[in-house]
Amino acid sequence: MKKLRTRNHKVVLNRSKGGDGAITVMLAIMGFFMVLPLVYTISQSLKPLTELFIFPPRFLPIKPTLVNFKNLFYLMNFSWVPFSRYIFNTVFITVAGVFGNLLLASLAAYAIAKIEFPGRNFCFQVIQKSLMIGAAIGGEITYIIIAKAHLMDTYWALLLPAIAGPTGLYLMKQFMDTNVTTAILESARLDGAKEFRIFWSIAMPMVKPAWLTLIMTSFQGYWQMGSSTYIYSEQLKTINYAIGQITSVGVTRQGVAAAGTVFIMIVPIIIFIVSQSNIIETMGSSGMKD
Amino acid sequence: MANKKEKVVSRKEMTMAQWTLHQMNVNKIGYIMIAPFMLLFLVFTIVPVVLSLVVSLTNFNMIEWPDFVFMQNYATLFLDDELFITALKNTLIFAVIVGPIGYVMSFVVAWFINELAPSIRAIVTLVFYAPSISGNVYIVWTTLFSGDSKGWLNGWLMQLNIIDAPVQWLTTADYIMPICIMVALWGSLGMGFLSNIAGLQGVDRSLYEAGAIDGVTNRWQEVWYITLPSMKPQLMFAAVMSITGAFNFGGIVTALCGSTPTDYVGYTVAHHMSEYGSVRWEMGYAAALSFLMFLLVFGVNIIINKLLAKVGQ
Incomplete structure (x- = not known):
């Protein structure tokens, strides 16, 4: 064990100080440009209305204020449907959608990657190829299907098509290929473990980085869902739609609009940071693989 | 399932x-696990796509009952639609530049972040993913390139006396492509990038130890001989994401320059598709367009697959 540690130490020494410095500098320069829109959106939301239209334009606020957020929350009181209803819709769709997508995609990905049933390759090829078809295709036919199935104006119309999206499955399958060692599954099978149990207690923990990534991206998609052609009842509409309605009045609501964008963005950002931190933590614990 | 040896012996007989029936029976749990996904996938993805293929052989316009015109839509595309040729040319230019550069970025940035101290990685990842998570990303670019003197770029250049009148950045044909390509690259760190970040965590660390013994002396060798070959599935995932994104390029042009930019510079197949699909309602023609694009993406994907097989050699 002691020997191994010296080797481990040597691996770390494979990093030159110059290389570390170059990487840090490059990331810092690129990162500056990458983070600009995020900073700009937050900065806009903190500007009083008078500062939004000054010339020459300024990036950062002179006198930061929370008045836009106050106005946003004030305006929320006057929505036709109680604002809490919009929040409930978004939270419900997001939670159901994220977990539905994760469960279906992971189960199917595990089956394709680790169970040798005839036809698995064909299924995978079809799913992978479907990713390459532009999103625009078949939209009118999906609409007809949803209408004929009497799913119009229900949560199902938003949930069902997205839950079985090919991206999540493809992601999970790729990680099942690299991270899950078949030998461990075989020995569990020899011990008589049921396949669902192996999936849940052996395979899923090994692909934790993948499902955290999937939760994150899927969450973002559902959370930021705006109006949809499938929904026409006001009671079923989302928070993103509702804030859009409040802020699409014109120049006078520009500050509120910026506050609304920040308000919607904040939850995905928290989810992002939490899951990214967990992805990085797993590295320490997944060192022992064989 | 329980006894592998027995299975192998009996196969010969x-x-x-x-044998297929036997395998189906032994592995029937696989069908149960895949069924919920496949059922929804079939109804909401496969059926619409297959029916679209049929639609592409008709003159369906959402009003009249469609007639079969067979290959006529495809023939018109190449022989009688100059705008399609322009759109195809623009899409290829975008795809050839944005696809590969964006793809390489999605790995290189992920790898660089992985070289940082673990405590700051999550925040740095957020910084680089910011273009994909901020609600209204393009507003910062439209303000920067705005055509009046209140646009930041015009404002700065005028203060510095480099120009004396505002430049119409987003409506001048010469600037549209470079600006859109730049913005596209800036926003190209999406799901492929996140998958690479996650994939880097899964590389078996004993391989690095073994590598150090076998004479890997620096991080560049390590990434080429150990990291990249262990991440081929993730690299493939990111490649499919990049290619699909690059060939469906159009949203950024619309956000910055409108859906019909000056002289159709920056007008892509995605614009052409939505023009026929949701403005003119010529669904047959729009469907033919999307299948042509599918074949193109599919072909490129095969090439990428071959190239990825060479990684680490």
């Missing part, structure tokens, strides 16, 4: 059909 079975015909192909018997």
